[in-house]
Amino acid sequence: MTIRERRYVPWDGRWTRPWVRWLVLPRYGLRAAFRSRLFASLYTMGFAAPLLGLLVIYVDARADQLGQIGAVLAGFEIDRRTFRLFLEVQSRIAFVVGLIVGPAMVADELAAGALPLVLARPIGRWGYIAGKLATPALLLSGLTWIPGLALVLFKTSLSGSAWLLANLRIPAALFAASWCWIALICLLALASTAVAGSKSWGRGLFFALFVAPAAAGRAAATIAGLDGALAVDLSATVGTLYQWLFGDPVTTGLSPAVAVLAVLAWCGAAALVIDRRIRPVRIVR
Numbered sequence: 327m328t329i330r331e332r333r334y335v336p337w338d339g340r341w342t343r344p345w346v347r348w349l350v351l352p353r354y355g356l357r358a359a360f361r362s363r364l365f366a367s368l369y370t371m372g373f374a375a376p377l378l379g380l381l382v383i384y385v386d387a388r389a390d391q392l393g394q395i396g397a398v399l400a401g402f403e404i405d406r407r408t409f410r411l412f413l414e415v416q417s418r419i420a421f422v423v424g425l426i427v428g429p430a431m432v433a434d435e436l437a438a439g440a441l442p443l444v445l446a447r448p449i450g451r452w453g454y455i456a457g458k459l460a461t462p463a464l465l466l467s468g469l470t471w472i473p474g475l476a477l478v479l480f481k482t483s484l485s486g487s488a489w490l491l492a493n494l495r496i497p498a499a500l501f502a503a504s505w506c507w508i509a510l511i512c513l514l515a516l517a518s519t520a521v522a523g524s525k526s527w528g529r530g531l532f533f534a535l536f537v538a539p540a541a542a543g544r545a546a547a548t549i550a551g552l553d554g555a556l557a558v559d560l561s562a563t564v565g566t567l568y569q570w571l572f573g574d575p576v577t578t579g580l581s582p583a584v585a586v587l588a589v590l591a592w593c594g595a596a597a598l599v600i601d602r603r604i605r606p607v608r609i610v611r
Contacts, residue, residue, distance in 0.1 A: 344448070344450075347448060347449045347453060348453035348454065348456050348457040348460075349457065349460075351449075351454065351457025351458060351460065352457055352460035355431060355457070355458070355461030359430075359461065365426060369468075373469075373473065375415050376416075376476070379412055382404070382408075383404055383477060383481050384484065386403075386404050387481075387485060388484075406493065406496050406573060406574070407572070407574060409474065409478070409496050409500060410499075412474060412477070413500060413504065413568065414568065416469050416473070419469055420466045420469045420470055420507065420511065423462070424462055424465075424466060424511035425532060426529075427461065427462045427465055427515075428462045428516060428518075428532065429516075429518055429519040429525055429529045429532055431458040431459075431461060431462065432516060432520065433519050433523075433524055433525035436519065436520065436523050436524070437524055437525075442606040451604065451606070455516070455600060455604060458516060459516060462511065463508055463512050466504075466512070467508065470508065471504035471505065474497075474500040474504065475501070478496055478497045478500070495572070496572070499572045503568050503572070506567055509589075510560065510564070510589065510593060513593050513597055514532060514596050515532050516604075517595075517596040517597075517600050517603075519532075520600055520603035521603060536560050536561070557584050557585070557588035560592065562578045562580055563588045563589060564589070565578050566581075566582055566584075567585050567586070567589065570582040
């Protein structure tokens with residue numbers, strides 16, 4: 327067939343709805359992430375704490391049936407501090423997962439200059455960004471609030487609904503605190519890669535955002551006595567939110583109101599960088 331005999335043939339297949347087209351991105355993103363056996367092994371290890379939590383909750387509920395072991399464990403109480411400790415452990419694992427997966431979401435498109443081609447498809451720019459953020463968000467959800475709420479349900483099934491009614495703050499705190507951490511990691515990881523333009527440099531910048539401001543904030547708080555400087559320390563900020571949401575005394579030296587404003591500022595700055603950098607065409611002066 328000669329070239330002049332070729333002609334445009336319109337798509338005759340089934341069209342998907344515009345609001346669900348972005349879901350194809352996390353589907354392939356999850357598939358690409360678990361293609362690495364090392365990452366799959368690391369992610370699987372992240373469920374060690376939830377499994378241990380199931381065992382501890384079961385043993386605590388059946389302490390009267392375990393003889394001397396039960397007598398030793400009788401003084402151990404499953405309360406909000408236990409669930410906060412669980413979330414803090416899982417948050418550290420989630421950070422490592424976010425460091426691996428987050429910057430890799432848009433690195434290939436940026437390095438190859440393929441954003442104009444990708445965004446020429448029937449998917450909008452914000453749909454593309456939402457799809458890229460969804461992959462790490464789903465992975466981090468599977469390590470934080472989803473197993474946390476599963477532990478709450480397991481505890482409720484063993485202790486009765488009276489325990490849940492007396493501790494309604496625990497599932498609410500688990501969900502809210504987890505999403506604060508997930509939003510920070512996802513937005514900062516995507517923004518880091520958008521600025522750096524490559525996977526390796528994006529991971530380095532993402533890691534630096536959690537280390538360099540923390541050192542500067544702690545130095546300013548220690549030397550100059552500026553406790554508000556701890557707002558740039560993401561660990562202190564998130565730790566403050568965790569303690570406040572779970573109803574524990576805040577020991578980080580940062581007020582909850584400042585911590586909330588700091589999280590909103592970090593997320594807003596990252597969203598602004600993503601909006602400016604992830605575009606099909608950028609004017610360079």
